[in-house]
Amino acid sequence: MTGSPSAFDPSAFDPSAAAAEATTAILRDTLHGTDRGVVVDSPPGAGKSTLVVNTALELAAAGRPLMVVAQTNAQVDDLVLRLAEKNPDLPVGRLHSSDADAYDKALDELPQVRTSSKAGDLAGLDVVLSTAAKWAHVKDVEPWQHAIVDEAYQMRSDALLAVAGLFERALFVGDPGQLDPFSIVGSEQWAGLSYDPSASAVSTLLAHNPHLPQHRLPVSWRLPASAAPLISEAFYPFTKFRSGTSHGDRALSFGVTGDGSAHDRVLDEAAVSGWGLLELPARHTPRTDPEAVRALAQVVRRLLDRGGVTVSERSPDPAPLTADRIAVGTAHRDQAAAVRTALAELGVQGVTVDTANRLQGREYDVTVVLHPLSGRPDATAFHLETGRLCVLASRHRHACIVVCRAGVAELLDEHPSTEPVQLGVTVKFPDGWDANHTVLSHLGEHRVSCHP
Amino acid sequence: MSLISTLARLEAVQSGRAQPTATVRHRRLSERPLVFVPLTTAGEAGAPLGALVGTDRERPRLLVVPQPRDRELRFAFLAELAEELLPYVESFAGETQAETRNETDPETGKKVKVEVELCVDAPQLIVPSRAGVEFVRLLGRSMRFRRTAEQDPDTPYPAPPRVPLLGRWLTHFGERAHVPGSAQLLAMTELLGRHWATGQSSLEDQHLGALLAWIDPPDGSSGAQAAFEAELGRDKEGQLLCPPAGPATDPAFDNRLLAPAIERFDRARTALQAAEDGLDADDRLGELSAAQREIASLIESRTRPTWDAVWRGIDLLRTLPEAPRSAERWTRDLWSYTGHRDRVLAGEPPQPRRDDAVTAARKLQRREEAQARLEAQEALDDPLVMAGRRLTGEAFTGEVTDAVMAYSEDKRPRPRPLITVCTQDQPHLGAGAKVYRSLQGKPQSAEFVGYDDEGGVVLRILDKMGRGKEPDEGSVPAKGDRLCWTLFEHDARGGAKLPDAEQTPWTHGGPPGEPTAEQPDPLTSEDVL
Numbered sequence: 001m002t003g004s005p006s007a008f009d010p011s012a013f014d015p016s017a018a019a020a021e022a023t024t025a026i027l028r029d030t031l032h033g034t035d036r037g038v039v040v041d042s043p044p045g046a047g048k049s050t051l052v053v054n055t056a057l058e059l060a061a062a063g064r065p066l067m068v069v070a071q072t073n074a075q076v077d078d079l080v081l082r083l084a085e086k087n088p089d090l091p092v093g094r095l096h097s098s099d100a101d102a103y104d105k106a107l108d109e110l111p112q113v114r115t116s117s118k119a120g121d122l123a124g125l126d127v128v129l130s131t132a133a134k135w136a137h138v139k140d141v142e143p144w145q146h147a148i149v150d151e152a153y154q155m156r157s158d159a160l161l162a163v164a165g166l167f168e169r170a171l172f173v174g175d176p177g178q179l180d181p182f183s184i185v186g187s188e189q190w191a192g193l194s195y196d197p198s199a200s201a202v203s204t205l206l207a208h209n210p211h212l213p214q215h216r217l218p219v220s221w222r223l224p225a226s227a228a229p230l231i232s233e234a235f236y237p238f239t240k241f242r243s244g245t246s247h248g249d250r251a252l253s254f255g256v257t258g259d260g261s262a263h264d265r266v267l268d269e270a271a272v273s274g275w276g277l278l279e280l281p282a283r284h285t286p287r288t289d290p291e292a293v294r295a296l297a298q299v300v301r302r303l304l305d306r307g308g309v310t311v312s313e314r315s316p317d318p319a320p321l322t323a324d325r326i327a328v329g330t331a332h333r334d335q336a337a338a339v340r341t342a343l344a345e346l347g348v349q350g351v352t353v354d355t356a357n358r359l360q361g362r363e364y365d366v367t368v369v370l371h372p373l374s375g376r377p378d379a380t381a382f383h384l385e386t387g388r389l390c391v392l393a394s395r396h397r398h399a400c401i402v403v404c405r406a407g408v409a410e411l412l413d414e415h416p417s418t419e420p421v422q423l424g425v426t427v428k429f430p431d432g433w434d435a436n437h438t439v440l441s442h443l444g445e446h447r448v449s450c451h452p
Numbered sequence: 453m454s455l456i457s458t459l460a461r462l463e464a465v466q467s468g469r470a471q472p473t474a475t476v477r478h479r480r481l482s483e484r485p486l487v488f489v490p491l492t493t494a495g496e497a498g499a500p501l502g503a504l505v506g507t508d509r510e511r512p513r514l515l516v517v518p519q520p521r522d523r524e525l526r527f528a529f530l531a532e533l534a535e536e537l538l539p540y541v542e543s544f545a546g547e548t549q550a551e552t553r554n555e556t557d558p559e560t561g562k563k564v565k566v567e568v569e570l571c572v573d574a575p576q577l578i579v580p581s582r583a584g585v586e587f588v589r590l591l592g593r594s595m596r597f598r599r600t601a602e603q604d605p606d607t608p609y610p611a612p613p614r615v616p617l618l619g620r621w622l623t624h625f626g627e628r629a630h631v632p633g634s635a636q637l638l639a640m641t642e643l644l645g646r647h648w649a650t651g652q653s654s655l656e657d658q659h660l661g662a663l664l665a666w667i668d669p670p671d672g673s674s675g676a677q678a679a680f681e682a683e684l685g686r687d688k689e690g691q692l693l694c695p696p697a698g699p700a701t702d703p704a705f706d707n708r709l710l711a712p713a714i715e716r717f718d719r720a721r722t723a724l725q726a727a728e729d730g731l732d733a734d735d736r737l738g739e740l741s742a743a744q745r746e747i748a749s750l751i752e753s754r755t756r757p758t759w760d761a762v763w764r765g766i767d768l769l770r771t772l773p774e775a776p777r778s779a780e781r782w783t784r785d786l787w788s789y790t791g792h793r794d795r796v797l798a799g800e801p802p803q804p805r806r807d808d809a810v811t812a813a814r815k816l817q818r819r820e821e822a823q824a825r826l827e828a829q830e831a832l833d834d835p836l837v838m839a840g841r842r843l844t845g846e847a848f849t850g851e852v853t854d855a856v857m858a859y860s861e862d863k864r865p866r867p868r869p870l871i872t873v874c875t876q877d878q879p880h881l882g883a884g885a886k887v888y889r890s891l892q893g894k895p896q897s898a899e900f901v902g903y904d905d906e907g908g909v910v911l912r913i914l915d916k917m918g919r920g921k922e923p924d925e926g927s928v929p930a931k932g933d934r935l936c937w938t939l940f941e942h943d944a945r946g947g948a949k950l951p952d953a954e955q956t957p958w959t960h961g962g963p964p965g966e967p968t969a970e971q972p973d974p975l976t977s978e979d980v981l
Contacts, residue, residue, distance in 0.1 A: 036958060101884065136948030157960070158813035162948035164957035185632060185819040195809035195960045197816040208961040286455065337845060337880045 015219040015244040022217055023051060029213045030055055030171050031062060039152075039202060039214045040173045043241040044231065044394035045222020045363060048173055052150055053082045055171060059146050060090055060126040067144040068129040069163055071151045073097075075361065076129050077104035079150070083127065084110050093122030095130035095138070136162035143167055149201065150174070154360065156181040157204040158197035172202055177235040177394075178360050179387035192424025203426070219244045222363050222397055226274025234438040235390040237430055245313055252321070252366070252398040255307030262450035263295070263302045269446050270366075270399040277443040278450050282407035285375035288338040291452050292374055295403050296328055297342035299368050300351055310365050310398055323350035325365040329392040330355055331372040331383060339370070356391040367396040371404035373436070379415035384432030389439060402443055409440055453654075456840035460649035468674030470648040470666040475836050477772035478646060480635045480782040482576035486540050487512070487762050489580055489755045490587050492699035493520040494706050498590045500529055501701070501710075502751035505536050509763045514755070516748045518717045523609060530595060531612035538614055541575045541621050545793045548572060574636065574782075574789035577625055578766070580660050580697035580758050581641045587699045588637060589626030595619025596802040620802045624792045627803070631819055633781040633826035636789065640765045641697070647772065651676055659683055660761050661694035667768060695754040697761070702754075709750055717743040775833035781826070809960040810953045817947035824944040831938065832890055838936060842877045847938040850875030852929045853908055867923045870901065872908040879939060881909065887937040891916055891927065895942035911937070 029038045042048040052068070056079075059066045070076045073096070080094050081104075094115045096102035107113050114122060119138040122128045128144075132155055147167035149155065153174035164170075180200060187198035194207035206212065220228050221244040228243035252271040258264030262278060270276030278299065280291055308321030328343075330336045333355055340353045352364070356372075369392045372383045382388075393400055417433050430438075453461075460471040486507050493499040499520045504512040513536050517529045548569040555566045579585055596619030598611035625637040645657050650666035656679070657663050665678035685693040691709070692702050701710070720740040727733035807815065831838045831847065841847040854872035859865035881887075885900040898911040918924035929935055954963045 133948065139949065158816055158950070159948065161809060161813050161957065161960050162950050164959040165951050165955060183816060183820060185816070185823045186630065187816055189630065190807065190812045190816070193806060193812065195812065197809075197813040201959075205959045208959065333880065334844060 013242060015242060018242075019047065019217065019219045019244070022215060023054070026051065026171075026215045027055060027058055029215070031058060033213060035209075035212050036169045037205060037209060037212045038171045039206065039212055040171065041176050041214065041216040041239065042173060043177065043217065043220050043236055043239075044175060044390070045220045046217035046241065047219075047221055048150075048175065048217070049079065049082060049361075051217070052079060052148055052173055053086055055148060056083060056127055057087055057090070060087075064145045066127045067135070067147045067167060068127060069132050069135055069147060069149045069155075070129065071132055071154050073103060073131055075150060076131055077107065080104075080107055080110075080113060080129055083129075084113060088112060090127065091125045093125040093128035095119055095122055095128055095134055097131075097134050132159045132163055135166060138163075138166060141166070145169065147171070148173065151361065152202050152205075153200050154178060154181055155201040156183070156197065157195060157199045157201055160201035160204065161195070161197070172205060174202060176202070177231075177387060177390045179357060179385065179391060188422070191422035196425075216241075218242065221245075223394060224250050224274055224396075224398060227394070227396065227400065230275075230439065230442050231390065231394050234435045234442075235386060235394075235430065249313045250398055251311040253309050253311075255309065256305065258306070261302075262448050263298050264306070266299065266401055266446075266448040266450075267302060267306065269448060270401050273446050274399050275443060275446040276399065276401040277447045278401060278403045279447050280374075280403070280405050280450055280452065282405055283375060284377045285405065287332055288334055289375045289405070290338075292370055292403055292405065293335070293338045293342050295450060295452065296339050296368055296370055297346050297348070299401055299403065300326060300328060300343060300348055301346045303366060303368070304348065308366070312397065321365055323348065324352075327352040327354070327359060327362065327364040327367045327395060329359050329367055329369045329395065331370070331388060331392075335370055356388045359395055360391050362395060363397065364395055365398045366401070367392070367399075368401045368403065369393065371402050371408065373408045373411060374403065375405040376411065379411055379433075381417075381419055381432075384415075384417070384436060386428070386430065386432045386435045389432070389436060393439060404443075406449075409437070412436055412440075454840050454844060456843050457649055461651060464649055464666065464675065465651035468651070468676060469669065470650045470663075470675060472647065473649045473836065474647045474772070474830075474834050476775040476834050477769055478775045478778055478830050478833065479633075479638065479643060479769075480576075480774065480778050480785075481766065481769055482573070482635075485576040485578050485766065486537070487578050487759065487766075488537075488584070488588070489697070489758045489762065490584060490591075490699045491701055491751060491755060492587060493517075494701060494703070496520060498587075498594050499526065500591070500699075502529075502748075502755065503533065504752070504755040504759045505533065507540060509759075512756075512759055514748060514752050516744075516751050518744045518747045519714060519721075527609075527612055527615065530591075530615045530618065534612070534614040534618040538618055538621070544571055544573050544575050544789065548790070569790060571786055571790045571793065574786050576635060577637045578643075578762060579637070579639055580762055581658055582639045583658075583699060584697070585626065585629045585637060585639050588622050589629070592619045592622030592624075592626050596623050597805075616802065617796070620796060621792075623803050624788075627815075628785070628788055630815075631788075632823040633778075633829075634785055634788070634822070635778070635782060636785050640762045643769060644765055647769065650679070652679060656683075660697040660758065660765070664761055664764060664768075668764070695757055697758045698755070705750075705754060710747075713743065713747050713750055717747060719743075775830070777829040777833050781829070784822075808953050808964040809956050810950050813950055817950075821944035821947060824941075828938070828940055828942050828944075831940075832942060838938075841938065841940075842879075845878055845880035846940055847936060848873070848875045848877035848879040848909070849934065849936045850877070850909070852931055852933045852935060854904075855929060855931055858912070865921065867913075867917050867921065867928070869913050869917075869923065869928045870910060871898075871913065871929050872904055872910050873935065873937070874906070874908045879909070879937075881939070885939060887911060887939055888942055889935050889937050890942065896927070898937070 026040055056066055083092055092113045094103055094107055094113055096117055098117045107115055116122055119141050144167045147170040149170055149172045151174050152172040153176050183198040190196040195204050216239055218241050220241055223243050225243045225245055225247045232240045258268050266276040266278045309318045310321050311318045328339050336353050336355055372388055373379055417431050460473050464471045484507050488505050490503040491501040493501045500517055501520050502516040504514055506512040515529055515532050517525050519525055548571050550567055551570040552565045553568050554563050557564045595615050598616045599607040600613050601610035628634050629637040641658050641660050641663055644663050648667050650657055661682035662679035665682045666675035669675045669678040682694040690704050696702055720743045724736040724740050727736050831841050838847055850873040852871050853874045856870045858868050858870050860868045881900045886897055888895040888897050896916040898913045901910040901912050904910055917927040956963045
């Protein structure tokens with residue numbers, strides 16, 4: 001995996017110029033291209049939402065009616081708020097389900113945003129946004145000239161099938177390294193078909209339309225210089241990206257000196273290097289490993305107690321590291337629940353605790369992660385999934401601390417990937433096994449052993 | 453594996469007997485199931501070797517292919533199988549009841565009520581293991597595109613008359629087996645595995661003999677010991693005492709018993725063809741039928757133990773009362789059976805080789821709905837299953853310690869009573885989470901408000917209280933009631949509306965075009981059979 005050296009020569013690389021060049025090409029293909037679709041691959045924190053908002057504004061300015069398809073209500077609301085912030089005069093429609101609390105009540109404050117559960121009420125507005133699930137129920141309407149499909153790699157092929165009749169042309173934006181969509185029943189029956197309903201929307205789209213222009217955003221603005229090379233190497237080995245900032249641009253420091261405990265030492269390590277591995281003794285544990293959960297909670301507690309301060313390119317003044325800038329990530333929901341309980345017992349409030357699936361697309365200053373393979377006797381496809389580790393290890397602007405039982409490397413060696421090979425299915429590189437080893441060997445350099 | 457099933461397996465190890473993981477039977481068992489124990493030839497995908505089949509446990513029909521590589525003999529086997537299976541499958545087609553169904557009128561686009569027939573009962577096939585289900589699907593796949601001499605006089609190898617039809621039905625059963633909760637084609641190992649946890653791994657549970665040994669060990673033996681013997685015990689000739697449930701056979705049987713017997717059959721057949729006169733031919737015919745009888749008795753000796761094991765499994769399952777909601781799922785099987793009956797009667801072509809984009813998406817959606825429905829229904833039917841959900845924080849049981857009347861702030865205030873539930877469970881309730889309970893078979897929903905000072909769960913009841921200002925009698929829980937609330941919905945929501953196949957969008961390759969008649973697989977130089 002050798003990239004062209006000149007392209008990665010730090011002195012010759014101007015991140016802003018590279019990003020702007022990519023954006024210009026995307027807008028050109030979207031606004032003036034002849035193809036019905038344009039695909040944009042975006043690594044973590046590469047300004048995907050900004051691209052979606054800017055493209056939406058350009059299309060609206062060109063007088064082309066636009067529908068935006070996102071995957072969750074939170075994503076839709078976020079896009080509406082960003083659009084409103086960028087252009088307060090643009091008439092925007094928010095199509096929502098008929099459930100109570102179907103959308104963020106903050107939208108009601110915005111005069112230019114019309115909300116409705118019926119697509120007919122929103123006809124004629126420049127931009128209409130909703131979730132894929134809601135769009136799938138819209139029928140008997142004039143098709144939109146243009147659509148933007150956000151998080152297209154997390155959308156299932158069958159969800160695209162349900163909404164693709166609503167638009168003429170579309171821009172598909174997403175992160176190929178995050179979690180693939182899944183189905184709760186077996187779908188081997190359709191493996192290898194170009195329109196396998198359980199595959200991602202983009203893989204079906206490209207299987208049927210291989211000539212579509214494909215772009216990628218080359219710069220991650222979120223990931224610090226300490227993280228971008230590892231994430232790029234481990235999860236995007238063929239489409240490398242760079243950090244938009246250099247090593248000196250960001251700093252994390254603490255007002256209170258460490259007390260010498262393992263938790264404080266791992267925080268100090270992470271503050272200096274951007275990574276920290278808090279390693280508990282090897283042991284097979286239930287999913288909600290009480291020691292690991294307690295360790296996670298204590299790391300967060302110390303993170304807040306020690307008066308963390310962050311410096312970044314966003315502002316000249318140091319900013320205090322507050323609870324809302326910290327997230328804890330786990331693989332399973334019961335683990336997240338156990339961490340929430342443990343945090344509450346330590347009196348910590350306001351820290352986000354969620355699974356990888358729900359942390360997709362979110363950004364924090366510091367993340368504390370329970371390694372998906374920690375304490376497990378086996379390495380199943382679920383726990384090995386590349387996207388899961390990628391999401392967990394790429395949410396932070398400053399530092400990421402991983403809590404893990406020792407012995408994961410041996411576990412990986414005992415469980416080589418054994419998924420059956422399906423004819424006609426493109427093999428995904430890198431596989432989870434490989435990516436896990438890459439990340440683990442890097443984390444090993446920032447290891448602090450903990451003996452509770 | 454959930455915590456409760458891990459616990460059950462640990463208890464099974466400790467006690468030496470499988471532990472129940474269900475208190476009711478979660479699948480319909482037909483009064484008259486058809487048991488099918490097929491065997492396949494090693495190294496020849498989809499080449500049947502023989503089968504025991506029938507509805508009478510005392511008198512199964514034995515079908516044998518003495519030389520599995522002989523196309524004629526294979527067709528003869530399939531024709532016999534059709535003779536045995538099709539009358540059973542079709543015997544349910546005649547008795548129907550009238551049902552009304554909502555359909556969209558193709559001309560006006562309006563919903564109209566249509567009276568349709570629904571068969572009152574449906575066939576049920578039981579095979580020993582998951583591999584048997586797959587073999588049924590494969591047999592269906594290999595037969596449904598075959599042509600009979602009547603359909604196509606020029607076909608080089610015409611199939612016996614009823615074979616393509618059997619292929620269509622077996623394909624239907626194979627597809628149906630992918631639908632969670634369906635009981636049209638069942639694998640005995642999966643049925644038993646759903647209701648009992650053994651002290652071995654789920655991989656080992658795929659051995660029907662070992663699984664039964666754990667559930668019902670012989671007197672004086674522990675489940676582990678009996679399972680060990682079932683898996684590995686061999687007689688003096690080195691043959692397994694408990695032959696594998698198939699369709700694959702034991703290599704020791706193939707090498708030492710079956711291969712020599714097939715060779716004798718081949719020799720006898722060659723000798724018969726070379727016979728010089730009638731008297732000579734009579735002798736050699738006698739040798740041939742002796743060789744054939746030998747193979748038949750070998751096949752019977754390997755299938756009969758499995759046949760008996762499947763019926764023993766049925767006996768064990770019948771000791772459990774049927775779960776109330778399994779009837780609803782069986783009705784879906786009835787609809788599916790009736791639908792396929794109608795397609796066959798209407799002369800529609802066999803199921804296509806591959807689903808088109810819309811059909812594949814629709815099937816996946818329906819199966820996901822069925823899975824969600826099945827998980828909810830099993831929990832609602834069975835306190836032991838619900839206990840597993842409670843342990844994972846997806847449900848909670850507790851006593852109502854307080855009930856306060858409250859109203860919504862609408863123009864017409866609606867009842868929104870607040871109740872407090874004291875529970876020992878630890879549900880994962882987030883802000884505003886919805887919870888459900890079963891009220892006369894219908895789900896009543898409530899919203900999580902918060903915890904009170906003593907840790908009681910405060911809920912706001914949202915619906916099923918009637919239209920008036922005062923809630924209907926019995927619709928609001930009272931102090932002292934013991935209730936079970938779930939965080940999951942009790943019924944699956946219908947999925948997205950998919951376009952018609954002719955409207956397949958450009959992202960999915962456009963409309964599939966006119967269906968062309970499916971041809972059987974072409975013969976290639978690699979086809980040596």
